[in-house]
Amino acid sequence: MIHARARSKASAWVGSSLLLLACEAPLSRAELEDPAECQSCHPEHYREWSGSAHAYAATNPVFEAMQARGLRETGGALGEQCLECHDPRAWAQRTGLETYDTPVKARGVTCFVCHALKGDPRTVLDEEAPLALSAGLVDPVETGAHASSYSELHDRFALGPASVCESCHRVTQEEWEASVYATPDPRSRLTCGGCHMGGRPGLAADVDSAPLRRVHDHQFVGASLALEDWPEHEAQRQAIERELESAVLATLCVLPFGGGSIAQVTLDNVAMGHAWPTASSPSRRAWVELVAYEGDQVVFETGRVADDQAVDGRAGDPYLWLLSNRALNSAGAPTHFPWEAAAYKGELLPPSVTNDPKDPRFIHSLTRFFPGGDRVTLRVRLRPVDFDVLDALITSGDLDPKTRARAVTWTLAGTVLEWRSELNRACVP
Ligand code: HEC
Numbered sequence: 001m002i003h004a005r006a007r008s009k010a011s012a013w014v015g016s017s018l019l020l021l022a023c024e025a026p027l028s029r030a031e032l033e034d035p036a037e038c039q040s041c042h043p044e045h046y047r048e049w050s051g052s053a054h055a056y057a058a059t060n061p062v063f064e065a066m067q068a069r070g071l072r073e074t075g076g077a078l079g080e081q082c083l084e085c086h087d088p089r090a091w092a093q094r095t096g097l098e099t100y101d102t103p104v105k106a107r108g109v110t111c112f113v114c115h116a117l118k119g120d121p122r123t124v125l126d127e128e129a130p131l132a133l134s135a136g137l138v139d140p141v142e143t144g145a146h147a148s149s150y151s152e153l154h155d156r157f158a159l160g161p162a163s164v165c166e167s168c169h170r171v172t173q174e175e176w177e178a179s180v181y182a183t184p185d186p187r188s189r190l191t192c193g194g195c196h197m198g199g200r201p202g203l204a205a206d207v208d209s210a211p212l213r214r215v216h217d218h219q220f221v222g223a224s225l226a227l228e229d230w231p232e233h234e235a236q237r238q239a240i241e242r243e244l245e246s247a248v249l250a251t252l253c254v255l256p257f258g259g260g261s262i263a264q265v266t267l268d269n270v271a272m273g274h275a276w277p278t279a280s281s282p283s284r285r286a287w288v289e290l291v292a293y294e295g296d297q298v299v300f301e302t303g304r305v306a307d308d309q310a311v312d313g314r315a316g317d318p319y320l321w322l323l324s325n326r327a328l329n330s331a332g333a334p335t336h337f338p339w340e341a342a343a344y345k346g347e348l349l350p351p352s353v354t355n356d357p358k359d360p361r362f363i364h365s366l367t368r369f370f371p372g373g374d375r376v377t378l379r380v381r382l383r384p385v386d387f388d389v390l391d392a393l394i395t396s397g398d399l400d401p402k403t404r405a406r407a408v409t410w411t412l413a414g415t416v417l418e419w420r421s422e423l424n425r426a427c428v429p
């Protein structure tokens with residue numbers, strides 16, 4: 001592919017406006033659907049997006065395995081449900097679901113999915129409508145490649161309740177709407193994009209006519225890291241670790257109690273405009289690992305889970321502090337699969353809902369107590385998809401067992417704390 005800047009330089013040198021026009025020929029509808037067509041003029045947006053969960057939403061092996069199992073177990077009744085958000089263009093143009101056979105080449109949450117969206121974010125694109133690609137630029141430079149337009153749904157500063165993200169992140173959207181960040185007061189308002197798409201100076205398009213602007217991050221950093229070889233893998237890993245580092249504020253206090261001591265752990269969701277982990281993901285588990293020592297002797301432990309062992313359903317760990325929205329089937333038993341889910345239940349760290357300290361809802365942190373010692377260590381950990389889910393899909397033959405070795409467990413660096421009696425203070429940090 002020829003670099004766009006190089007192309008327009010070449011055309012200036014030849015001095016033929018005809019050639020320039022030819023280089024910026026309008027992209028056909030099929031080309032607009034294909035992210036590779038955007039790469040020449042939007043190289044940074046493309047690079048960041050290509051490593052994101054959005055780019056692999058349709059080919060994520062866990063997603064594919066779960067969907068295959070769901071279709072089989074429901075005798076096809078699951079239908080195209082999952083595609084609506086994981087592969088919206090295939091969903092809109094589907095020809096036959098059982099075979100997952102669609103005419104769309106580019107799959108997942110593509111540039112087109114987000115940028116051709118207008119109006120009600122929950123409606124499907126009008127396949128016939130003339131297309132402009134929309135984002136937050138009010139004065140986009142004209143290009144021969146595509147029409148551009150400003151859209152409130154994309155603008156992180158827009159005051160309306162709707163955003164392009166809510167089309168799919170529906171549960172998270174509801175959590176956000178109840179949070180302090182959804183306020184119409186622009187001083188404390190933070191939208192999904194406001195937190196997840198950080199701005200930096202740069203070029204919105206790598207063409208000569210484009211001015212320096214504020215451009216926005218397209219890595220869509222969350223928690224899930226591709227379980228196969230995938231572009232930008234290391235960049236995503238580092239970005240996730242960085243984001244998670246300060247997402248939760250942890251305090252560990254060890255207090256004398258009845259001749260011994262108790263450890264008090266407080267977790268505060270300080271940085272997220274939604275619950276943590278967000279309730280949309282029942283296979284996601286966060287938990288507290290706490291170990292208490294007397295001298296070198298371990299006197300108590302909870303949440304000490306090997307990096308290849310499921311945390312959920314652990315026997316002999318009655319103190320386990322699990323943060324997860326579990327799916328329950330109609331008999332009230334836990335299930336991993338959305339098509340069996342009749343209810344959801346579990347503890348999550350709620351987001352801030354008010355900035356008024358006199359409001360009783362101001363304190364939204366959660367506190368738990370554990371047996372203490374003369375040295376106590378703490379860390380909060382997170383599994384994007386826990387091993388009980390992966391193993392169920394491997395056992396049913398839907399998931400390649402090799403996937404297991406690539407699953408990650410994050411440690412939130414800001415929650416790694418150690419209390420020692422010599423410190424002579426009750427709490428760390
Ligand atoms: C030939 C170059 C070229 C190609 C190819 C191209 N664009 Fe653009 N695009 C531009 C230019 C130029 C702008 C305006 C940049 C500016 O104003 O700073 C732009 C702006 C945009 C905007 C912002 C619109 C707004 O008003 O906020 C979006 C979104 C966009 N492009 C998406 C895409 C997508 C998706 C593709 C691939 C299907 C694509 N572009 C292909 C040149 C191109």
Ligand code: HEC
Nearest residue numbers: 062063066067081082084085168169224278280281338384
């Ligand atoms: C309403 C939109 C929507 C629908 C419908 C949907 N999903 Fe998702 N799915 C999401 C979003 C958004 C996430 C990202 C999770 C989060 O919030 O962190 C996700 C995440 C996942 C993950 C976790 C991926 C990972 O590696 O972390 C799996 C697996 C998954 N979905 C499977 C399915 C299956 C199977 C179906 C159909 C039964 C389905 N989804 C239907 C929106 C949807």
Ligand code: HEC
Nearest residue numbers: 053057060085086164165167168192196220221222223224
């Ligand atoms: C068309 C549906 C769709 C839209 C629109 C959408 N997302 Fe997503 N998003 C998904 C799906 C599906 C996943 C999970 C993919 C997977 O892990 O397999 C996801 C994953 C993510 C993740 C990573 C989550 C994780 O668990 O690691 C973040 C962060 C995210 N989206 C943020 C956003 C933001 C911010 C917006 C709005 C600017 C947005 N999304 C718009 C469907 C969508």
Ligand code: HEC
Nearest residue numbers: 169173176190191192195221222243247271272273277278
């Ligand atoms: C006040 C800032 C803030 C706002 C507003 C916000 N988020 Fe987040 N979000 C975060 C932080 C911080 C994380 C944790 C870091 C990480 O997982 O990479 C996170 C994590 C996530 C995750 C993945 C991790 C999980 O919880 O399982 C998804 C998906 C997500 N956000 C989507 C959204 C969507 C969609 C919106 C809007 C409805 C939104 N966020 C609004 C800050 C925010």
Ligand code: HEC
Nearest residue numbers: 038042045046049110111114135136154155156204215216
């Ligand atoms: C999940 C939705 C989503 C996907 C997928 C996505 N974008 Fe965007 N993009 C946005 C949003 C939202 C903005 C506006 C950010 C703002 O102004 O707050 C944006 C802004 C832009 C802009 C304007 C400049 C800027 O950084 O603000 C360009 C150009 C662009 N995107 C190109 C692309 C290209 C090319 C792809 C695919 C390689 C892509 N986007 C994929 C949501 C998305």
